Amino acid sequence: MARLLARFAEDMFWLARNMERAENLARILDVNETFSRDARGSQNWLSIVQLHAGAEGFFKKHQAATANAVINYYLLDPENSSSIAYCLKAARDNARTLRPLLSTELWTQANMFHAWIRTLTPADIGRADLSRLCSKIKEGCQTHTGILEGTLYRDEGWYFYQLGKLIERADQATRLLDIKYHMLLPSAAEVGSPLDVSQWNALLRSAAGYHAYRRVQPRGMSPASVAGFLIFNNAFPRSVAVSIATIDEIVVRLRQRYGLRAGNQTLEILDGLRGTLANRSIDMVLGGGLHEFLDWIQLQLIAITDDLGKSFFGHPPASQVQAQVA
Numbered sequence: 001m002a003r004l005l006a007r008f009a010e011d012m013f014w015l016a017r018n019m020e021r022a023e024n025l026a027r028i029l030d031v032n033e034t035f036s037r038d039a040r041g042s043q044n045w046l047s048i049v050q051l052h053a054g055a056e057g058f059f060k061k062h063q064a065a066t067a068n069a070v071i072n073y074y075l076l077d078p079e080n081s082s083s084i085a086y087c088l089k090a091a092r093d094n095a096r097t098l099r100p101l102l103s104t105e106l107w108t109q110a111n112m113f114h115a116w117i118r119t120l121t122p123a124d125i126g127r128a129d130l131s132r133l134c135s136k137i138k139e140g141c142q143t144h145t146g147i148l149e150g151t152l153y154r155d156e157g158w159y160f161y162q163l164g165k166l167i168e169r170a171d172q173a174t175r176l177l178d179i180k181y182h183m184l185l186p187s188a189a190e191v192g193s194p195l196d197v198s199q200w201n202a203l204l205r206s207a208a209g210y211h212a213y214r215r216v217q218p219r220g221m222s223p224a225s226v227a228g229f230l231i232f233n234n235a236f237p238r239s240v241a242v243s244i245a246t247i248d249e250i251v252v253r254l255r256q257r258y259g260l261r262a263g264n265q266t267l268e269i270l271d272g273l274r275g276t277l278a279n280r281s282i283d284m285v286l287g288g289g290l291h292e293f294l295d296w297i298q299l300q301l302i303a304i305t306d307d308l309g310k311s312f313f314g315h316p317p318a319s320q321v322q323a324q325v326a
Contacts, residue, residue: 008098009160010313015094016164022087023141024172024206025074030134031206033067033127045070051179052082067127075125075133076117084137088114091144103151106144113140159254163247163308170243171301173230174294176203181223181290200226212236227290228282240297244273247304262311266304273300 032048046065049058054073057080062069077083092114099107117137125133152158180203200221204210213221213229213236233239248270251263285293 005156006312006314008101008157010309011094011097012101012157012160013164013308013313015091015098016161017168018087018091018094019141019144020165020168021082021172022084022091023138024168025082025084025087026134026137026141027208028176028206029071029074030131030138031202033130033134047179048074051175054080054082068122071125071127071130072122076120076122085117085120088117098157101153101157103147106147106151109140109144109147113144116140156254156258159250160312162250166243166247166250167301167305169238170240170247171298173207173238173240173243174297174301176207177227177230178291178294181227196223197221204230207238209236209238224282224286227286231285232277232282241277244270244277248274260312263307265307266311269300269304269307273297 028048028051032045045067048070049055049065052074058065058070058073061077062073073080074083076085078085078089080086092110095102095107095110102110120133148161152161180199200223201210204213204226207230209230212233213226216229216233217225229236229239231240234241234245236242248267251266251270254260255263
């Protein structure tokens with residue numbers, strides 16, 4: 001790809017990932033405050049730090065994973081590459097580079113959204129207002145998505161935006177499942193307990209999948225059924241299977257429509273992922289180790305991101321990949 005187009009393609013890719021990540025973070029903070037309570041009625045805020053593998057950075061600034069510390073770190077801290085404030089600033093920087101390609105409405109919304117988050121202070125993010133604040137952030141992200149879908153010209157840039165969004169969704173789904181299955185439940189004896197069900201409920205809501213799951217499983221909730229739904233369901237738009245299948249279709253269409261020759265390794269990785277997802281059941285995955293399976297998927301997503309960087313962006317986006325996997 002031409003140098004100029006490669007730069008635009010990369011910014012499109014990361015604009016999508018940063019906005020998707022900000023929305024996911026808002027959803028996780030909101031759900032943790034509202035639905036995820038332990039047997040004593042308090043929330044496990046450390047799980048959010050674990051979810052983002054951010055213990056080292058977090059505990060350099062905070063002594064304990066209290067509600068206020070975690071909310072401030074993941075909502076407002078401009079130095080935390082996993083915070084909403086950081087993601088929205090990065091998205092705004094991506095949008096500024098892309099200004100010649102974006103509609104005035106989209107640029108204005110990205111600018112105003114970023115300016116609004118910058119006005120927030122620790123006094124504005126108290127737990128009493130957290131749900132309202134997270135709802136406003138989610139609405140801002142969804143407004144961005146709506147304006148983009150309605151105004152962005154359908155050329156290579158649109159395809160790279162979709163790739164960024166879908167890779168981020170698949171990555172977030174695997175991280176959510178991994179943290180719940182291995183870290184949140186204190187002992188095997190509590191499987192199926194009200195606490196266990198409450199945490200799976202919170203996980204589904206974090207993935208925006210609760211109501212979709214209930215259409216498939218009107219009654220009851222088990223680790224296997226929730227994990228199977230988020231990994232394998234072919235009708236839920238945020239499942240790993242749908243994300244991987246759509247990424248594959250987009251890469252093929254991108255190469256066919258625009259005559260691009262690169263991306264062979266990405267297609268090989270996607271073939272392996274689709275084949276594995278098609279030939280395994282959730283029982284097989286649980287029998288072989290859910291953590292190992294999710295870890296393998298995350299490594300494949302990192303490999304896809306690396307290959308997209310080498311094949312289409314002119315260089316590996318090393319700094320941003322590191323921010324994602326840190």
